[in-house]
Amino acid sequence: MLGAVPVRVKPWLEEFRGYSPRSYRGVRARLDLNESPYPPPERVVEAVAREAARGNRYPEAEMLERLAGLLSSYTGARPEQIVVGLGGDMVLEKAFHLVLAPGGRMAAPRPSFSMYEVYTRLQGGEPIWVELEPAGGCWRLDWSRFSEAAAGSSLAALDNPNNPTGSLLAPGEGELAELLERLSARGALLILDEAYYEFSGVTYAGLTEAYDNLLVVRTLSKAFSLAGLRIGYAIAHPRLAERLRSIMPPFLPRTSVAAAIAALEDPGYARRVADTVRGEREWLASMLRRLPGVRVYCSYTNFLLVETPVEDVVERLAEQGVAVRRVPLGSNWLRVTVGTPGENRVFLEALSRLLQGQG
Numbered sequence: 001m002l003g004a005v006p007v008r009v010k011p012w013l014e015e016f017r018g019y020s021p022r023s024y025r026g027v028r029a030r031l032d033l034n035e036s037p038y039p040p041p042e043r044v045v046e047a048v049a050r051e052a053a054r055g056n057r058y059p060e061a062e063m064l065e066r067l068a069g070l071l072s073s074y075t076g077a078r079p080e081q082i083v084v085g086l087g088g089d090m091v092l093e094k095a096f097h098l099v100l101a102p103g104g105r106m107a108a109p110r111p112s113f114s115m116y117e118v119y120t121r122l123q124g125g126e127p128i129w130v131e132l133e134p135a136g137g138c139w140r141l142d143w144s145r146f147s148e149a150a151a152g153s154s155l156a157a158l159d160n161p162n163n164p165t166g167s168l169l170a171p172g173e174g175e176l177a178e179l180l181e182r183l184s185a186r187g188a189l190l191i192l193d194e195a196y197y198e199f200s201g202v203t204y205a206g207l208t209e210a211y212d213n214l215l216v217v218r219t220l221s222k223a224f225s226l227a228g229l230r231i232g233y234a235i236a237h238p239r240l241a242e243r244l245r246s247i248m249p250p251f252l253p254r255t256s257v258a259a260a261i262a263a264l265e266d267p268g269y270a271r272r273v274a275d276t277v278r279g280e281r282e283w284l285a286s287m288l289r290r291l292p293g294v295r296v297y298c299s300y301t302n303f304l305l306v307e308t309p310v311e312d313v314v315e316r317l318a319e320q321g322v323a324v325r326r327v328p329l330g331s332n333w334l335r336v337t338v339g340t341p342g343e344n345r346v347f348l349e350a351l352s353r354l355l356q357g358q359g
């Protein structure tokens with residue numbers, strides 16, 4: 001029997017809508033989620049198969065220790081500074097959970113990674129947006145406005161590089177340190193989301209030694225080609241890392257942990273993926289710039305932000321089997337992930353057809 005009164009959910013979750021996966025049936029170029037177009041290397045696939053055969057057992061502590069050790073070598077941080085989760089997504093969500101109380105504020109640029117709003121709403125918090133502005137082919141964050149917004153919040157999140165613009169937004173270390181000190185006086189947290197670090201080469205992870213209110217978040221979903229295996233991590237001062245670790249689930253899938261271990265044993269693969277993608281990105285950007293009425297912004301990531309003269313461009317590309325992502329800047333904008341050379345051509349041809357009015 002259906003209950004007379006529907007289950008009473010928390011008031012701030014009544015209208016809440018999450019994010020759900022989509023189908024790719026009929027899609028010829030899958031360029032919407034900033035995945036790596038290249039599958040993981042063979043050694044990773046073998047490690048996953050080995051651990052799948054032990055799927056009756058919960059993972060042992062040694063597996064996570066081994067992974068933290070490898071992430072320590074890869075990042076230069078100490079193992080006690082590393083917190084691992086199911087994707088950067090889980091690490092971020094738990095960090096929001098740790099510091100954001102109902103009614104609490106979260107400052108972030110707009111546009112930025114769409115999940116920041118989701119994590120904020122999940123906690124009953126309130127986003128405070130600081131609008132990005134186009135400037136000289138890139139996008140720019142007004143640092144003093146962001147600092148003001150952050151100083152009035154429990155948490156500030158900055159994706160650097162930013163998704164969906166592709167631009168680097170953080171200022172120099174001095175200004176970042178100043179903001180961290182200001183936030184520290186109020187016990188507020190700054191999250192620097194470096195999901196695209198392998199493409200940008202820019203990191204502020206070194207500041208986590210001195211500031212225990214800075215959380216740097218990274219992922220193996222992009223250059224390491226592990227999006228479907230869901231491993232991300234944070235780098236923080238050991239004190240903050242310990243607090244965050246205390247609310248993480250005790251077990252992660254052993255197949256995913258084994259995949260991450262195998263991937264980090266040979267980080268050369270990710271370097272090659274990042275090099276290839278950067279090269280392809282610049283080629284794609286130069287081809288897009290030749291198209292009439294199309295504007296492309298600078299990118300330090302594996303995707304490009306594109307403004308076109310075509311309304312509903314994302315839906316119209318979808319009709320041609322090309323999946324790209326809508327961005328909250330207008331229906332003539334899109335974010336395209338750099339794919340394989342073949343996929344990039346399919347995208348370019350489909351967009352050219354639309355521009356010629358034949359789409």
Ligand SMILES: Cc1ncc(COP(=O)(O)O)c(C=O)c1O
Pocket residue numbers: 033034086087088089090113159162163193195218219220221227230231232
């Ligand atoms: C800015 C940013 N942060 C975090 C993530 C999370 O990625 P994942 O959960 O796969 O690690 C993404 C994924 O696209 C992203 O763009």
